[in-house]
Amino acid sequence: MIRFERVSFAYRPGVPVLADVDLDVEQGEFVAIAGPNGGGKTTLLRLVLGLERPSFGNVRVFGVPAGRRDRSRRIGYLAQRAAAGGEAPVTVRELVSAGRLAPSGLVGPLRRPDRELVDAAIARMGLTERAGVPLHTLSGGLRQRAFIAKALACEPTLLVLDEPTTGVDVASQESLAGLLEELRAELGVTILYVSHEFGAVEHVVERLVLVRGGVVFDGPPGDLPALWHDPSHDHSHEH
Structure with a gap:
């Protein structure tokens, strides 16, 4: 690979x-x-x-x-210090949905199959009950999961995590x-x-x-x- x-x-x-x-x-x-x-x-x-x-x-x-x-x-990528930041005024679902935009080529609302992939990525990271919660209110560990869910939403063949445990x-x-x-x-x-x-x-x-x-x-x-x-x-x- x-x-x-x-x-x-x-x-x-x-x-x-x-x-x-x-x-x-x-x-x-x-x-x-x-x-x-x-x-x-x-x-x-x-x-x-x-x-x-x-x-x-x-x-x-x-x-x-x-x-x-x-x-x-596709490559799913968690950039260095991404999860340690997470101050953007978005919910977990909105963050993870952004992971579908590049592979789907969409600018507007996601289609049903894309929404299902977003839900699956959120569930795999154990965040279903927090999907509507503002990202900045979560602990560092849960923010980390949300950013990894975003990377997973693009259905990666290769997942790259740069310093994911910072903070x-x-x-x-x-x-x-x-x-x-x-x-x-x-x-x-x-x-x-x-x-x-x-x-x-x-x-x-x-x-x-x-x-x-x-x-x-x-x-x-x-x-x-x-x-x-x-x-x-x-x-x-x-x-």
Whole structure:
């Protein structure tokens, strides 16, 4: 589903953010992408989404160059800090309905099939009773679910979550991990979970990719060197 072939990227000439990255993600995988701030994980994500182009190498998603539109396969995207904000004066249903506008091509009211998909996404995130509630009145964990429901409303083949646990309590993080595992198991959605820490999903992901200027670890979370499990070890200044 995703293939990086010898990919390097730099925002400024001579200052590489990523160097010589080879990475394959298969359909149906639940992959956590972790690493220190500034390590390149968000850049890797932007390359997947087609928001940046590699300085060298190739990035392909669904078998075609990243960023090329493919109506039969869609990416659901939760942007960094989206759920932590959520101050817009909209209800949960209005937010999730916006996730149907792009794939349906509509500007006006949603058609019945689209409304049914919105209702299904809301229900899957456990928000049916709060569908008419203003988004800004919800807790951080429930806002997070609403934004993920919006991403699900487009019927994604690939679900990309960038720092989804920012500002969310531990219980909500663990609840989210269970919901994401259900999505992968029941719908076959491929999930990229990008975060500077991965403790909330460590027990459900099959694979952890650690990014620090390149891929420095790729395998089961349990095989990660113990140093990276130590919260006292500060990676924020490493390059």
